[in-house]
Amino acid sequence: MSDSKPFDKLIRNVRLVRPKESEVPTVDVAVRDGKFAAVGHDLPAGSAKEVLDAGGLLGFPGLVDAHMHVGIYQPLADDAPSESKAAAMGGVTSSLNYMRTGQYYLNRGGPYREFFPEVLEISGGRFHVDYAYHLAPISSGHIDELDMLLDEFGVASFKIFMFYGGYGLHGRSSSQNDFLMIDEDESYDFAHFEFVMRGVRRLMQAHPEIAEHISLSLHCELAEIMSAYTRIVESEGKLTGLRAYSAARPPHSEGLAIWIASYLAYETDCLNINLLHLSSRKALEAALMMEDVFPHIDFRREATVGHLLLDVDAPAGKYAKVNPPIRPRDDVEFLWEALLEGAIDWVVSDHACCSQELKASAADPDNIWLAKSGFGGTEYLLSGLHSEGRKRGLALNHMAELTSWNPARRYGLLAKGDVAPGYDADLVLFDPDDTFVVRAEESESSQGYTPFEGMELTGRVKTTLLRGEVIYENGEVVGPPRGRYLKRPYEGE
DSSP: OOSSOOEEEEEEEEEEOOTTOSOOOEEEEEEETTEEEEEESSOOGGGEEEEEEOTTOEEEEOEEEEEEEOSSSSOHHHHHHHHHHHHHHTTEEEEEEEEOSBTTTTOBOSOHHHHHHHHHHHHTTTOSSEEEEEEOOOSHHHHTTHHHHHHHHOOOEEEEEGGGGTBOSSSBOSOHHHHHTOOTTOOOSHHHHHHHHHHHHHHHHHOGGGGGGOEEEEEOOOHHHHHHHHHHHHHHOOOOHHHHHHHHSOHHHHHHHHHHHHHHHHHHTOOEEEEOOOOSHHHHHHHHHHHHHOTTSEEEEEEEHHHHHOOTTOTTGGGGOOSSOOOOHHHHHHHHHHHHTTOOOEEEOOEEOOOHHHHSOSSSTTOTTTSOOOOOOGGGHHHHHHHHHHHTTOOHHHHHIIIIIHHHHHTTBTTOSSOSTTSBOOEEEEEEEEEEEOOGGGOSSSSOOOTTTTOEEEEEEEEEEETTEEEEETTEEOSSOOOOBOOSSBOOO
16 A cells, blocks of 8 residues: 555454354454455554544444345335435345336336346445345246346346235235236246246256355245135134234245245255245244255245244234234244244345335225235344344354354355455444334334334444445444445455
8 A cells, every 4th residue: 555554444442243253352353445454452553544443342244134125115216225224224234135027116027138237227326235136037038037147147046926826915916917017828836936946956057166155035925825814814803903914824824835845946956945034933843844854955044033023912013014924922932942043044124115105005094904015124133133132142143143144155245244354344333232212213214114113122233334434323324325236146346
């Protein structure tokens, strides 16, 4: 460098929380050219152009929120800035967003060759955190585009929505071809899911050097079970609110879908399978059974902060409607037990900003069946996991694995997920003793409400650094959008 200082920034007195470690030592962290350059004790202050004192706060690797949705309920150009601000507020530095053709998102069908460049063009210069996309092959033609998506755009992860074959985003639907914007001679069904798996397997075989970072994610619920139980719950009229919605999409619908998906993965030799947002004991037990039956398949299991913090008696009611549903407390506690035992691989937000005006039906605002599905929560991902996790004995280093290291490895973000020389200098300074009450009005999200309203959480993000630059500090987003598109496998720039 032209001057005598080898580091751009030195962050002193950090209680460093690293994955795969058991200690939380107090160290200094040095940054150069957007990368971590050194981690050690008593690094000289004179070696850096800028010195920050963390004051003994915990230092987590920047969070990798591996399950978000942007542009689903409002235009992508509007959603990306506001919701990535919320991500920065929560310590997230890498946002992985699910995207598909059809209604919602860009509200158009057609090939990804035309669709995805538009997504990237709109996204450019609007994210406050780094970002990537998972894509869902909705039509048969999309399967033929997998190689192109990986080779040209670095998309290495794909998704199947198992319930879309006969169920809508918010409830029953009889017009799936219109909803998905596919031709009348196309079907989004088990056969399509099989061919998607064969396509992903072909992609892995064609790219053995990065095959471990190519994967297929599944939303596991079965439309036929949900349709039948929705009719039963509605006709009986005994249940309302979140209890009714959970009963209408029962846990065995999740479990059976997992069995079917796992057998299809076995049949097609599609070896990297991610089971998303497991919400219930039956779903998780089914996932663990399938791992025993098919040990050669690399299953990964995901939970959301919403399913870990909320249950069917949550006062949020319709504002907590999501797919799969929020479950009874027994299911919540089972998820926590599994997480502590290492049966959950990562925790995410499943953030989908749905404004208060859209969330509930104007004609019948308390009708759970008419409410939209999904809600935001990326800003509470680390605080929520820490607050409830510490009560149950969850180690800090394990939190770093769940929120950073594990999703980064799986999804090919090889320069993310740890605080060590050579990694992107993404760092979260976190006060584990700061207790606060969640208030939607304090969020950077444009949603206007939160199902976590009024919850008291212990542990709060104070500062978020993206590639060495402060992007959030003491309640404020700092600077212009600095997020970069992460073409995978991403090894840094």
